[in-house]
Amino acid sequence: MLFNSIEFLIFFPVVTILYFLLEHRYRWMLLLAASCYFYMAFRPIYILILAFTIVIDYYAGILIEESTAEKKKRYLILSIFANVGVLAVFKYYNFFAAELNTTxxxxxxxxxxxxxxxxSFHTFQAMSYTFEVYRGNQKAERHFGIYSLYVMFYPQLVAGPIERPQNILHQFYVKHKFDYEQVRSGLLLMAWGMFKKVVIADRLAIFVNQVFDYPTQYPGPSLVVAAVFFSFQIFCDFSGYSDIAIGSAQVMGFTLMKNFDRPYSSKSISEFWRRWHISLSTWFRDYLYIPLGGNRVGRNRALLNLFIVFLVSGLWHGANWNYIIWGALHGFYLVFALVTQKPRTYIQSLVGMDRVPWLHNGIQVLTTFVLVTFAWIFFRADYYNTDIMWNLVKSLGKGWPSVQEFFSTQYFMENICLGQKRRTFFTAIALIVFMEMVHHFQKKNSLRLSLSYQPLWVRWSFYSIFVLAILYLGVFDNTPQFIYFQF
Incomplete structure (x- = not known):
């Protein structure tokens, strides 16, 4: 079931109302049944895969807790094997089989x-449970229904945030009372997420799809516009999903972890990954980077560990070379930044960049955005032929006109507006600017909190205008699914 669908518009209020009407002891049953229905709306038979891993990990957690050190590891390996095995069959088998056939x-x-x-999302959430039980940070959950709900909780079942058991499991035992402020705040976050998805992301997709579906037909400027638009499309699409997930859980009284924190304001790639898909980046840090030795080993080994993490991260996103290249690029960015840190600092000091902090910060943010956007080209170029991907990158430098021709009406309409109406193009730009203005405001103030202090008529006027903006500006054709659903 899609968050941006009529079905969810009915599903969410019905489940939420029933949740608050039911006695506390029956609520987990409602949420588990609702989560099963939510997932089965996509393809019913695949709930059996979830059931298989849930049973394995439920008993593995109990056995890990009750066993000696040697047996603990065996049961942990069994759990990992079951989860990774499911991923290997459904997500990676065809990729590696095809590569074997070709090579x-x-x-x-x-x-x-x-x-x-x-x-990939609910598999990683299930694995984090057995990891934490093995480390002694979480007691094994004896209530099979509650554990099943931990894996299947519908707001974050399909695309995260990838929760840790310490944060969410105990919340299913708490009796959540109806709290107007919680409900209001959650609904506002859901509305903001929906705005980012259907108004910004799906509008930008019109331009992005047009170019990336036929990349050889467009010159460099068109590809640059599409790449920049995709950077904002994927952010609005994915963070929009996270906002709706976090908001819908908050309405019922649950707290999910923050998944995005203005990532395009980052001044370095490492900062970008502290702000982008936080639940995944911290998962890889805690369960892969640190077990590999992290930065506690020699410098060269630490750099290799970092690169391996991002290579695996690319493969996690999809069984295709474009995702592997994307992950490798980010790994290279981080390794290069660490290796060149001292000479870069010296050069910056030499040219006096540290004496003009606003300019220095601006250059860092712009450089980071350019590097991230370049990597996104591979992420979006979902082509099975790597030659096509490289030709796409080469095309970025081709077909650049003179300054006079660039600003001519015909060239601008055909290659910058991509044949769309000029109003459509500038509306997309204005929406991005509006979103960034909201992000800038939220650096110091919470918009949701600020609204709560306003008079009743101001609040409801804002709510009404915002809902009308979603309905008027939103793109609802064919109800496009969220990008990260494919992972």
Whole structure:
């Protein structure tokens, strides 16, 4: 079920109202049943995959807690094998089989199966449970229904945030009372997430899809516009989902972790990853980077660990070379930044950049955005032929006109507005600027909190105008799904 669908518009209030009407002891049943229905709305049969991993990890957690050190590791490995095995079959088998066939001219059969929606997300959430039980940071959950709800909680089931058991499991035992401020704040966050998705992301997708579906037909300026627009499209699409997920949980009294924190304001790639998809980046830090040795080992090994993490992160996103290249690029960015940190600091001091902090900060933010946007080109270029991807990158430098021609009406309409109406193009730009203005305001003040202090007529006028803006400016054709559903 999509958050931006009529079905969810009915599903959410019905489930929420029933949740507050039911006695506390029955609420977990309602949420589990609602979560099953929510997931089965995509493809019912795939709930059996969830059931399989839930049963494995539920008993693995209990056995890990009750066993000696040696047996603990065995049960942990069993849990990891089951979860990674499901991912390997449904997400990676065809990719590696196809590569074997191409490289060694073999005839490995391919599977005719669809990737279950959100498989990587709920798999990683399940794995974090057994990791934390193994480390002694979380007691094994004895209530099978509550554990099942931990994995399947519908707001964040499909695309996160990827929660830790310490944050969410205990919340299912808390009796949440109806709290007007919680409900108001949650609904506002949901509305902001919906605005980012249907008004900004889906509008930018019109331009992005047009270019990336036929990249050889466009010159460099068109590709640059599409790449920049995709940077904001994927942010609005994914952070919009996270806002709706966090907001819908908050309405019922649950607190989910923050998943985005103005990532395009970052002054370095490392800062970007502290602000982008926070639940995933911290997952890889805690369960892969640190176990590999983190930065506690030699410098070269630490740099290799960092690169491996981002290579795996790319593969986590999808079984295709474009995602692997994307992950490798970010790994290279981080390694290069660490290796060149001293000479860069010396050069900045030499030219006096530290004496003009606003300029220095601006250059850092712009440089980071350019590097991230360049990497997004590979992420978006979902082509199975790597030659096409490289030709796309080469095309960025081709077809650049003279300054006079660039600003001519015909060239601007065909290659910058991409054949769309000029009003459509500038509306997209204005929406991005508006969003960034809101982000700038929220650096110091919470917009939701600030609204709560306003008179009743001001608040409801704002709510009404905002809802009308979503309905008027939103793109509702074909109800496009969220980008991260494919992962």
């Amino acid at each position: 060694f001219n073999t005839d490995t059969p391919l599977l005719n199966i669809l990737l279950p929606v959100g498989l």
